[in-house]
Amino acid sequence: MTLTILDTTLRDGALTEDITLTVEDKLRLAPLIDSLGVHYLEGGWPQVEGRDLNFFEQVGDLGLKARITAFGATRRPETVVKRDRGMQLLLETAAPVIHLYGKVWTLHVEKVLGTTRDENLAMLRDSVGLMKEAGREVIYTAEHYFDGFREDREYALANLKAAVESGADIISLGDSNGASLPELIQEGMRAARDTVGSAVLGLHLHDDLGLALANTLAGLGAGAAHVQGTVNGYGARTGITDLCILLPILKLKMGVDVVSDEQLARLSDVARRVAEIVGLGEQMDHHPVVGRKVFAHKTQTHVAAVLSAPQAYEAIEPERVGNTRRLLLPGLTRPTYLQEIARQYGVDLSSDSAANAHILSVLKGLEDQGYTYEDASASLELRLAALTGHATLQLGVERLRLFEVIRGLNQTVVESSLKVRVDGETLYVGAEGREPLEALYLVLIEALRGSPGLREKADGLRLGRARIRNLAPGKVRVTVSFTGTGREWTTVGIDQDVIRAMWTALLDGVEYGISDLRVQTGQDSTDQIRD
Amino acid sequence: MTLTILDTTLRDGALTEDITLTVEDKLRLAPLIDSLGVHYLEGGWPQVEGRDLNFFEQVGDLGLKARITAFGATRRPETVVKRDRGMQLLLETAAPVIHLYGKVWTLHVEKVLGTTRDENLAMLRDSVGLMKEAGREVIYTAEHYFDGFREDREYALANLKAAVESGADIISLGDSNGASLPELIQEGMRAARDTVGSAVLGLHLHDDLGLALANTLAGLGAGAAHVQGTVNGYGARTGITDLCILLPILKLKMGVDVVSDEQLARLSDVARRVAEIVGLGEQMDHHPVVGRKVFAHKTQTHVAAVLSAPQAYEAIEPERVGNTRRLLLPGLTRPTYLQEIARQYGVDLSSDSAANAHILSVLKGLEDQGYTYEDASASLELRLAALTGHATLQLGVERLRLFEVIRGLNQTVVESSLKVRVDGETLYVGAEGREPLEALYLVLIEALRGSPGLREKADGLRLGRARIRNLAPGKVRVTVSFTGTGREWTTVGIDQDVIRAMWTALLDGVEYGISDLRVQTGQDSTDQIRD
Secondary structure: OOOEEEEOOOOOHHHOOOOOOOHHHHHHHHHHHHOOOOOEEEEEOOOOOOOHHHHHHHHHHHOOOOEEEEEEEOOOOOOOHHHOHHHHHHHHOOOOEEEEEEEOOHHHHHHHOOOOHHHHHHHHHHHHHHHHHOOOEEEEEEEOHHHHHHHOHHHHHHHHHHHHHHOOOEEEEEEOOOOOOHHHHHHHHHHHHHHHOOOEEEEEEEOOOOOHHHHHHHHHHOOOOEEEEEHHHOOOOOOEOEHHHHHHHHHHHOOOOOOOHHHHHOHHHHHHHHHHHHOOHHHHOOOOOOOOOOOEEOOHHHHHHHHHOHHHOOOOOHHHHOOOOEEOOOOOOOOHHHHHHHHHOOOOOOOOOHHHHHHHHHHHHHHHOOOOOOOOHHHHHHHHHHHOOOOOOOEEEEEEEEEEEEEOOOEEEEEEEEEEEEOOEEEEEEEEEOOHHHHHHHHHHHHHHOOOOOHHHHHHOEEEEEEEEEEOOOEEEEEEEEEEOOEEEEEEEEEOOHHHHHHHHHHHHHHHHHOOOOOOOOOOHHHEOOO | OOOEEEEOOOOOHHHOOOOOOOHHHHHHHHHHHHOOOOOEEEEEOOOOOOOHHHHHHHHHHHOOOOEEEEEEEOOOOOOOHHHOHHHHHHHHOOOOEEEEEEEOOHHHHHHHOOOOHHHHHHHHHHHHHHHHHOOOEEEEEEEOHHHHHHHOHHHHHHHHHHHHHHOOOEEEEEEOOOOOOHHHHHHHHHHHHHHHOOOEEEEEEEOOOOOHHHHHHHHHHOOOOEEEEEHHHOOOOOOEOEHHHHHHHHHHHOOOOOOOHHHHHOHHHHHHHHHHHHOOHHHHOOOOOOOOOOOEEOOHHHHHHHHHOHHHOOOOOHHHHOOOOEEOOOOOOOOHHHHHHHHHOOOOOOOOOHHHHHHHHHHHHHHHOOOOOOOOHHHHHHHHHHHOOOOOOOEEEEEEEEEEEEEOOOEEEEEEEEEEEEOOEEEEEEEEEOOHHHHHHHHHHHHHHOOOOOHHHHHHOEEEEEEEEEEOOOEEEEEEEEEEOOEEEEEEEEEOOHHHHHHHHHHHHHHHHHOOOOOOOOOOHHHOOOO
């Protein structure tokens, strides 16, 4: 089976309620997604998000392997296709692949578009025809195909026929409400196959009833050779087919060689980085296959069984997808990213030496406190650099004070003061912020500015986004992002006291900012700003 | 089709890494789950969690409709069944239904149990036989049935045959690693059907590959008449079949009358309350069917389409599962729980009056700030009570100061002081805590203790668990739980400043604690302590 995968994390994924992607976000995400070996990378919908044009302009510089794809609707009713604004915007992108969607369900044609069935077919023919004339590869998605098929089979199939005849390269069938059961998917696929002859059929399946994956397998069983999905299943409402689950099932359970072993082994890392960039990192604990906690074994029975035969309680080998087994009773786990970063400092953590034993015991202590670093590798780098003698602390904090006064709803004052040694001198500095994080950050900047050697670096630092969430036993995890000196980095602090957790992350972040640390692996490239 | 559902949120659900349930938690969860109309409610595994015996002792007082079920393994190898500790503990429970699991996969029999195939079958026969003799209904789960079936079909089927012959009432087939695809489920089910004659077959399917639901549908298609699942799909590793998705699919898409319309309409509320009680509320935003944000429509295209024809982008009607449509451009939504609580104060929020318009505009303003109350109804009650003249604020806060000093890793001082009017008198009080939340709480208690009329109530209050997480636009949501005066309640605060968010929740919580508010509906009964 030759199967192609289209990733639409940057387009359908961005329709998830809590996801809002800037062009910069998309440019950070694209190489991560590309590294998984997907065949098409859908970057945006220029008619709905004008800024997507900038993405299409800039993405060429990244040298990605996937074919860049732009998304849009067929032309509007009663317009000349060449003068249609949506068509013009699609042609403005240099994208070699155009993904068009058209209406199939008569409910949509008549109620939503307010046009006739014939005009809807003409819109489809004109739009696909124009893009083919322009030399683009065309993927056509028949939106709501399965709902339409249920209500008016003849019209749904006429729609597919029009797409084939106009020259569409791939015809993808949409379950756009995620309302179909696997039986309907198979029936609809078989009827489509009879209609379109040898054309390639694909799937665009939503997950409103948690069935996107079930339906994808049903559709593949009935002859689909193209699947559209997203990292972690993001997409409108509850999302669409989750590539982080589908790819391992295809490769490891069905023997479909859709991605390489190396690409598959990146999956967990990519899934978690993408989650942090889009701001949904907290959902990654129990996510199937790629979640942080899903190869975890909790009861004595399970732990004992897994120690004697891992397959006793594991659906796949965690290493195959870059995940890690965790036995919740004993033992230190050494995730790939930890070993990778250690290697930057010339430390092979898999070898048995006294120095390694010390490093691992320090890291184990931090792990026991809840520290993980997927989204905050700067903190891990600082620890490893210090443990291997590559960096020394530049700030000697003696005392921090935070002072907040709340008077009624809108009168709050937050002040901070810090006694600190910088460059051998003891300074006493103060600052004020709109809330504690800002007050704590600004007092650190004030301290740096007190040292002539650090003032310029301090002025170049910028505080980015802070994220906060509970860890299991009443602790709080705070991550803080920073930019400056051509880099972008994130640090982490964990504590029962939210202020101390913030302070830990901020101290790390500022220390990192004034250091020369800059890990240069491919794995970490997304932690760096593109110029 | 007569189908029975077993809920094992309290047993398999408690194997989720971040879930730890006390007996009190289980007694709060049981009536919620029971209200969904499940047929069996599995309460625990006494041999692994000794305290589960207390749950089985106390659950009888709740008058639940579901048949209470206790879980355990078949007897150990080479023991006399009546002297087996696990068997004795199961018999100690008054549970009318015993759910036994036995090994089927020869890998487990030989490597994990370290016994022979014949002895394993004898363990099964003895254990089922003993429970039947004791007059219990017996559900037998053939653990790893599908893995076993793949490797040694003959032995797997011999296992099922032994269970039938020993008198098991229901024989459930386990995909205990969640490693099987739907085709294998169907093949395994059909072979089982040929072996067990007219016995009832069931399914216990894990979700490690995100396929629990797909496999459940495949198994039902091949003749299963019993399904085991949990609220929100909790369970070991990535969980098991999610009843919050399965029940609506059965009822609304497949026409199986497994629960009533009223029970189904409770689903979203129950799902979110359970999530908050087990501590995973932050996962409920994008959960299919019952999530807070899954009937949300984001683009102009989608919103316009849904306004003209909701089924254009909705897999089911949200009202059927007690969920709410949200158009992210205009409009106020009025969730069921809000209308319910308003009714306690004699306010029918669906009627058009000037008073209602005022109430709704205040609530809309809070909603715009991010306020939701599923897990914090005490805050909503306070707002509604104030808006309808049923309660007045007892504390007039003039000024709060929080002061924190951090000296090195383990020397932190957190102090608070408060200028406040209580009972017409202005007081100035101070307190000290291990971290800010405690310091802020204690200073409020000090203020109450300054008033002779409130001292006793203040001494009865206890601070419970605090939860913290980000909301989308850089805000923090803090909920705090309290107990006292025979009640248990939770309040919420939202702010860009984490300290102010805590303070808002604490003020509400203490105000509620000294008030006489106590909503008495069934819906809110889980917010109250059982004596």
